[in-house]
Amino acid sequence: MFSVERVLAQSLEMGHRCCSKQKIKRGLWSPEEDEKLLRYINTHGHKSWSSVPKYAGLQRCGKSCRLRWINYLRPDLKRGSFTAEEEQIIIDIHRILGNRWAQIAKHLPGRTDNEVKNFWNSCIKKKLISQGLDPQTHNLLSSHRRSSASTISNMHKKSNPIFIMSSHTTNAPVETTFQTFSSLPKPPLNIVQTPSSIITSEYQTSPIISNNISSDLPYELLIDNGSNICSPSYMNPTAVELSNNENIADWVSRVNVDDFSGQTLEEGTQVQVQQEKDKICEDTVTDVREANKGNLERSASFESSNFDFGLLESVLSSEFISHDLSCMDELAWNF
DNA sequence: AATCTTGCCAACCGCGTCTTA
DNA sequence: ATAAGACGCGGTTGGCAAGAT
Structure with missing residues (x-):
């Protein structure tokens, strides 16, 4: 959950390796930043991520804006925990494609690669291991x-x-x-x-x-x-x-x-x-x-x-x- | 009640690929 | 043809929250 103290503390930590020229904020996004980004993209789209922060009035790098949009602000995102069906799809596709999270996520409408990856690492992996299966190969351990x-x-x-x-x-x-x-x-x-x-x-x-x-x-x-x-x-x-x-x-x-x-x-x-x-x-x-x-x-x-x-x-x-x-x-x- | 551990997840980082000038 | 910048992806990290000790 959003923590004011944490964001304030992180807002003091300026600078970013990929955007060393400007003062760039890192860490969690505040509701105000979300609002700015959302409003800008809804109005202008995101033709060039590198120019989004400049025109949206955000002290973030374009990469960070893109990630925030893709993983959190996109309107078509599905919230909540994964269903059993989604879980099975992930397992089956992972068996074929391996750790190609973006490819896997394409088969799960409303889910992001990051979400799928986190779900895999936190839940599915353990489940497979407990079943005696190697999570990387799906072979028996x-x-x-x-x-x-x-x-x-x-x-x-x-x-x-x-x-x-x-x-x-x-x-x-x-x-x-x-x-x-x-x-x-x-x-x-x-x-x-x-x-x-x-x-x-x-x-x-x-x-x-x-x-x-x-x-x-x-x-x-x-x-x-x-x-x-x-x-x-x-x-x-x-x-x-x-x-x-x-x-x-x-x-x-x-x-x-x-x-x-x-x-x-x-x-x-x-x-x-x-x-x-x-x-x-x-x-x-x-x-x-x-x-x-x-x-x-x-x-x-x-x-x-x-x-x-x-x-x-x-x-x-x-x-x-x-x-x-x-x-x-x-x-x-x-x- | 305090401390430690674990799980989860948002965000960052680095690298490879693509695009454009 | 090439170099620089932008983008996309997968791995990793850091911090919060909940549970265990």
Whole structure:
């Protein structure tokens, strides 16, 4: 809350590193300053932030004015605590984009990047840790990996393939994503099953993704007998996670344009590639949101199709839980 | 009651990118 | 083509308030 003493004290502390020429006030904004800024922007807009303080009669730097407007004075800001739905959106998009708060905030009308960032750091982060998930990667924390590692170890003993899963769900947005991916090198696509998600790991060296086993089964998850446990990333877009602390956005940014068909691209094409990278991130986020919206619907759909996460989980846990596979853990997590 | 700790959040800082002259 | 200024972003800090000791 606003503190008069604090503002008075801070108003004495003049000067600002980015605006060393003038006497610039720092610290909390007073109601009078808010009023001045609000009135000025409502009348004149904010074409140039650097000139706003001068014309608005504020002893602040333009940067500070901009921040105050964006984070507090903007009329379209939503007040109050985050809803469960917003929280889920943040988690899902963060899983894909990482700490790109501005990008995440764009999907939450009325919320600012600062707000999202603070909410993440103060609430969501702790929640994920308490669930045994690394808040940066959304992977299981090492202390929680043993059970999952056992699962993977046993998958390797299976003949090829041990699972074929499919679903009839959420075709449209998902396909958009994969079509976009199609001109890029394949992302890392191996997976492990966790209670809440499918997490990918390792680079898929010999793609065995099939998209045409049956036209009725648009998405398949194939797990082979050892080196490749792979899944089209689009099968469960809410669960995409890449290896080595990497998310989709990192992976996409890492992709070198020269990777395209092994040839160097011309400048114009490189721009297109950059646009394509951006689109991948955007489409993936869209998919996540669509998938979240359809969660209930999808559950029902899975029941009627032959995709059954419940069955998968029970098979994995019941068959593997009795084995002592501690010696396989490191192997499993480092393959 | 006093002190310490923790959580939260507004604001700042520095750096990278974009724009403009 | 380039340099300077503006802007935007993510990380970090500082201070208040509430809870714990």
